[in-house]
Amino acid sequence: MNLNEYIRDIVDFPKPGIMYKDITPLLQHPDALKKTLAEFKAGIGELQIDKVVGIESRGFIFASMLAVELHAGFVMVRKANKLPYKTLAETYSLEYGQDQVEIHQDAIKKGDRVLLHDDVLATGGTASAALRLIERLGGEVVQCNFLLELVNLEGRKRLGEKEVYSLLSY
Numbered sequence: 001m002n003l004n005e006y007i008r009d010i011v012d013f014p015k016p017g018i019m020y021k022d023i024t025p026l027l028q029h030p031d032a033l034k035k036t037l038a039e040f041k042a043g044i045g046e047l048q049i050d051k052v053v054g055i056e057s058r059g060f061i062f063a064s065m066l067a068v069e070l071h072a073g074f075v076m077v078r079k080a081n082k083l084p085y086k087t088l089a090e091t092y093s094l095e096y097g098q099d100q101v102e103i104h105q106d107a108i109k110k111g112d113r114v115l116l117h118d119d120v121l122a123t124g125g126t127a128s129a130a131l132r133l134i135e136r137l138g139g140e141v142v143q144c145n146f147l148l149e150l151v152n153l154e155g156r157k158r159l160g161e162k163e164v165y166s167l168l169s170y
């Protein structure tokens, strides 16, 4: 099974000039879902993980599945003003705009080993903002994984020396 076949290109969404990678066909297909999860697990291997951090909103999908598989906690990084408790915030630029993400102050303990997950790595703005939030709380990000990476946008450069594992590259 080739997971590429379950990613749909949408031209000019959400703005002219953007080729949007739609993951919903993959999510609708049980065998593709199962293979995606298995490939993430293979990439994680024997890494010990305390928390899986997922980025709103598409990042929540596989991050929560992985947390169950890894017997780790699941933590949400959300867009501004969505989290109810005390938060830390970071601003970032997106392929199609600017935004702010937040995390609860008690979501990561000092020394926690963290897997950071999102569906797409594009410019890396979102993931690098999430990485800064985790590190400000004293977490150690041991891997950043993504369903797909838009290689020409060079997002992995913004993640420094962190291990980056993407299942699909475009």
Ligand SMILES: O=P(O)(O)OC[C@H]1O[C@H](OP(=O)(O)OP(=O)(O)O)[C@H](O)[C@@H]1O
Binding pocket: 055, 056, 057, 058, 059, 093, 094, 095, 118, 119, 120, 121, 122, 123, 124, 125, 126, 127, 155
């Ligand atoms: O690498 P970057 O350039 O920062 O782009 C990647 C981010 O963009 C998309 O999120 P979006 O803001 O579209 O939100 P959604 O998941 O709620 O659809 C995607 O899910 C990543 O979070």
Ligand SMILES: Nc1ncnc2[nH]cnc12
Binding pocket: 018, 019, 020, 021, 022, 095, 120, 122, 123, 150
């Ligand atoms: N081209 C794209 N397709 C889907 N999600 C994205 N997030 C940032 N850029 C994206």
